[in-house]
Amino acid sequence: MKNEKILLISHNFSPEPTGIGKYNGEMIEWLSKQGYECTVITTFPYYPYWKVQAPYTNRWYKKEVIVMGEKGAPVTVYRCPSFIPKNPTGKKRMIQDMSFWLFKIWVVFKMLLSSNKFDLIITVAPPFHLAYLGLLIRNYKGGKLLYHIQDLQIEAAQDLQMLSSNKLIDRLYTIERDILAKADFVSTISEGMKDKVSVKVDKPVHFFPNWADTTYFYPVDNRGSLKSKWGYQDTDLIFLYSGAIGEKQGLENVIHAADLLKKESDIKFIICGSGPYKDKLVKMAEEKGLNSINFLPVQDKEVFNEFLNLGDFHLVLQKANAGDLVMPSKLTTILAVGGTSIVTCSPGTSLYNVVDKYDLGYIIEPESYEALANVILRIKENPEGALVKRHNARDYALQYLNIDNVMENFVGDFLPKPEIKEAINN
Secondary structure, three states, rough: OOOOEEEEOOOOOOOOOOOOHHHHHHHHHHHHOOEEEEEEEEEEEOOOOOOOOOOOOOOOOEEEEEEEOOOOOOOOEEEEEOOOOOOOOOOHHHHHHHHHHHHHHHHHHHHHOOOOOOOOOEEEEOOOHHHHHHHHHHHHHHEEEEEOOOHHHHHHHHHOOOOOOOHHEEEEEEHHHHHHHHOOEEEEOOOOHHHHHHHOOOOOEEEOOOOOOOOOOOOOOHHHHHHHHHHHHOEEEEEEOOOOOHHHOOOHHHHHHHHHHHOOEEEEEEEOOOOHHHHHHHHHHHOOOOEEEEEEEOOHHHHHHHHHHOOEEEEEEEHHHHHOOOOHHHHHHHHHHHEEEEEEEEOOOOOHHHHHOOOEEEEEEOOOOOHHHHHHHHHHHHEEEHHHHHHHHHHHHHHHEEEHHHHHHHHHHHOOHHHHHHHHHH
């Protein structure tokens, strides 16, 4: 086992199948396999279902010692209860964030009284204020704090009008600037987000992107047999959305586009996932009498590679005002399976630049169901035109999104070099 000890503090962790929890889990699994001693302070798995998943109950604290994958070092996980809103509005998510902070602080105090010391403390935003727990441990016990930004939470809440008080927003920005100034390292997942964070702080902002497991997720042959297995015809053209079903995706445009394409009986849509807006979408589809849309629950990891290969084309959708505030995490896995995407994004955003530069999919304007319907018709007329994009997607994943490459850069950027640590210890 390596001498370096790592602490992760985050809302989300394994076994959550999507989003931040997925990447946190895979990061800690990779580090544990390299022999690092990892500890996690988190809550009980709830995302993307917005309810705690069995066998967990959310009734009290729970300590686990788990081995993640083969040949991994044991990982100590402290799970804390928190408020999980069934309908996660902006205000309710703020209450959730505060409840998690309050419940977590008791575990942090116990660590302050223990002999535990960490070389690297990682806090993941959102929620951004968790960094204060990491700073508390660093200030009393030593080590370095990495403040990693998955979503620009305050900007997203402001632009999506989840918060209406300008005084509150200004106060949140002030708190965030304080965190950025005090953290030893700051990182984020896209070049566009990196640019936005850089104007807030006078220190380097590291590029620490989300990744894809290119050995677990890969293209499969004979995709026609997959369609039969999942109840579709070989001639069906399947447009697949798989991910969180929330406000920022603008998935109502899929319903409206499907309505425009009613007469195209071989065009099928799958919306797979969980979230607060799913029931609304199902109701919209029923009211329009659409039988071309199939709503599915989140798929198990064991079948997820097969499921993603089922889609002829993937929908990577977000509203225009999401901009560079979020980088769709689903895109990495889509690229790993060689998926061709229809992407909604605006010129100048990181998402637009990557998809355009490497020819990874079809870019359309956000929040336009007419544009979505039109590009689907163009694809139907020339489906072979997607083959080049499919090859480009897989090549991009192998070159830029391989987890080993990303995490080796992480170790080089954030963990102490052996000679430096030896000098410190002496």
